[in-house]
Amino acid sequence: MNSLQxxxxxxxxxxxxxxxxxxxVTNIGKEMIAKSQNGQTLTFTRVALGDGLIDDDDDILSxxxxxxxxxxxxxxxxxxxxxGQFQIQFRVSNQEVEIGFxxxxxxxxxxxxxxxxxxxxxxxxxxxxxxLYDKTTPIDERIVxxxxxxxxxxxxxxxxxxxxxxxxxEDLENAIDxxxxxENAHDNLIKKLFDLSEVTLESIKSKIKDxxxxxxxxxxxxxxxxxxNANGYNITATKFIGNLQGKADSATKANQDKNGKDITGYLYxxxxxxxxxxxxxxxxxxxxxxxxxxxxxxxxxxGTASYGENSPTSIKSLNDNKAPKTSPAFNxxxxxxxxGVDTNNTQLATCGFVRNAIAKYAPMLDTMKKIYPVGxxxxxxxxxxxxxxxGFGTWEAMPAGRVLLAQxxxxxxxxxxxxxxxxxxxxxxxxx
Numbered sequence: 001m002n003s004l005q006x007x008x009x010x011x012x013x014x015x016x017x018x019x020x021x022x023x024x025v026t027n028i029g030k031e032m033i034a035k036s037q038n039g040q041t042l043t044f045t046r047v048a049l050g051d052g053l054i055d056d057d058d059d060i061l062s063x064x065x066x067x068x069x070x071x072x073x074x075x076x077x078x079x080x081x082x083x084g085q086f087q088i089q090f091r092v093s094n095q096e097v098e099i100g101f102x103x104x105x106x107x108x109x110x111x112x113x114x115x116x117x118x119x120x121x122x123x124x125x126x127x128x129x130x131x132l133y134d135k136t137t138p139i140d141e142r143i144v145x146x147x148x149x150x151x152x153x154x155x156x157x158x159x160x161x162x163x164x165x166x167x168x169x170e171d172l173e174n175a176i177d178x179x180x181x182x183e184n185a186h187d188n189l190i191k192k193l194f195d196l197s198e199v200t201l202e203s204i205k206s207k208i209k210d211x212x213x214x215x216x217x218x219x220x221x222x223x224x225x226x227x228x229n230a231n232g233y234n235i236t237a238t239k240f241i242g243n244l245q246g247k248a249d250s251a252t253k254a255n256q257d258k259n260g261k262d263i264t265g266y267l268y269x270x271x272x273x274x275x276x277x278x279x280x281x282x283x284x285x286x287x288x289x290x291x292x293x294x295x296x297x298x299x300x301x302x303g304t305a306s307y308g309e310n311s312p313t314s315i316k317s318l319n320d321n322k323a324p325k326t327s328p329a330f331n332x333x334x335x336x337x338x339x340g341v342d343t344n345n346t347q348l349a350t351c352g353f354v355r356n357a358i359a360k361y362a363p364m365l366d367t368m369k370k371i372y373p374v375g376x377x378x379x380x381x382x383x384x385x386x387x388x389x390x391g392f393g394t395w396e397a398m399p400a401g402r403v404l405l406a407q408x409x410x411x412x413x414x415x416x417x418x419x420x421x422x423x424x425x426x427x428x429x430x431x432x
Contacts, residue, residue, distance in 0.1 A: 020125045020144075021123050021125070023106070023121045023122070023123045023146050023148045024060050024123065025120065025121045025149070026064075026120065026122060027062055028119060029110070029119070029121050032110055032118075032120060033150060035112050036155040036156060037155070039155065040112050040155065041155050041157055042111075042156045042157070043110060043111050043156075043157040044078070044120070044159065045075075045159050046072055046073065046074060046090075046109050046159070047073040047074075047088075047090040047106060047109065048065070048073075048107035048109055049066075049069070049070060049071040049092065049103055049105065049106060049107075049132075050066035050067055050068045050069045050070050050107070051068055051101040051105065051129070052067025053067070053104060053126070054126065060122055060124075063107075063122050064118060064119050065118075066105040067105060068105070071096070071097060071101075073091065073092055074090065074160075075089070075158055075159060076090055076143075077089050077160060081147070084149050084150055085150075086147070086150045086156065087146065088145075088158065089144065089145045090144055090146075091141050091142065091143050091144070092132070092142040092143075092144065093139075094133055094135050094137070097135050098134060098135070099134055100137075101131070102130070102131055103130050104129040105122070105123075105124055105125075106124070106144070106146070107119050107121070107122050108120045108146065108148075121146075121148055123146070187199045190204070194207045336348045336350050338352040338356075341353065341357050341360050365391060365392065368392070369392060369393075372386070372390065374393075378395070401425065
């Protein structure tokens with residue numbers, strides 16, 4: 001016998017068909033309703049699914065959670081049906097189910113304000129549950145709507161998760177209806193933009209034609225207003241009409257110079273290049289003529305050039321007073337940029353550079369002198385004199401083949417005096 005038959009006052013009799021019972025609001029849920037009617041906010045958070053079976057001695061009203069939760073489902077949408085009636089929808093997929101289970105329990109989870117999430121309502125299908133396979137056996141998404149009473153819906157919120165896997169036809173139809181009811185959607189938006197009472201292709205085309213007459217020139221001609229700017233002063237046209245200003249104020253046609261000469265296919269020579277007052281077509285011949293004339297005029301400059309009021313100075317004397325590039329001899333106090341203290345190239349070293357170098361490296365030199373005072377021994381695998389490396393001291397290299405021996409009395413009784421030498425490269429042993 002099904003253990004639910006003794007609880008017919010609370011559970012719907014359809015448990016044996018695989019459907020869930022009517023949703024029962026728990027004692028905690030009733031407390032939440034009371035608090036929401038007193039101004040606190042009731043928030044539905046999610047749906048808990050489990051496989052627990054109801055025992056004869058179970059009091060569903062006192063439940064605080066489902067008996068054995070196996071899966072958590074997000075709330076897909078909710079509807080306030082007014083007069084205290086409320087509906088939420090959740091959708092079940094097995095994409096996250098590692099081990100299949102019998103879907104026997106549904107728990108509606110909620111909380112008051114920022115409090116702890118608790119079981120608001122509960123439904124069960126008993127032994128008539130459907131089996132939810134694991135994710136290796138894909139199934140169609142199951143859509144479940146649950147209706148229940150909440151009382152005052154003004155203080156009710158629902159956490160809706162937008163990551164639902166599939167959209168139903170009902171979802172799409174509702175979204176389309178909401179979109180079309182929007183005053184800024186489609187026809188309503190076009191009516192506002194074009195100031196139309198009825199939207200048709202002809203009415204839109206007519207409105208655009210009226211607008212274009214106000215701001216655009218017709219293809220066949222028209223009158224332009226205001227300033228006309230040509231980037232770089234370039235205007236391409238068959239002919240110039242009216243007055244032109246700026247660099248083109250003396251031209252009459254785009255293919256003629258100011259004297260009316262045809263310059264099609266030629267490079268136009270301006271007055272700035274001629275050294276005379278007549279502009280003409282620029283050719284290879286007169287380019288050479290211009291250069292020769294310019295060089296002759298520059299070469300034959302005589303007299304003086306004024307570099308200050310009433311101070312004539314000949315160009316030759318100015319040139320003679322310049323220092324040559326090779327071995328120049330300067331007068332006065334010549335100056336030059338001061339290089340950085342670590343500069344190592346052929347540029348001039350100023351007094352500032354020398355002082356900066358001394359200031360930087362003098363402390364290092366003093367440190368080296370403390371490390372190697374007079375009488376120090378320096379050992380190296382290279383033959384460079386330490387005076388070259390360190391920049392101080394007189395150093396004497398040890399004779400080739402010699403080794404150092406500490407002075408004083410050795411542990412074998414021999415005394416070695418400072419500065420004494422001895423030993424031999426080879427020694428012939430005798431029997432004695």
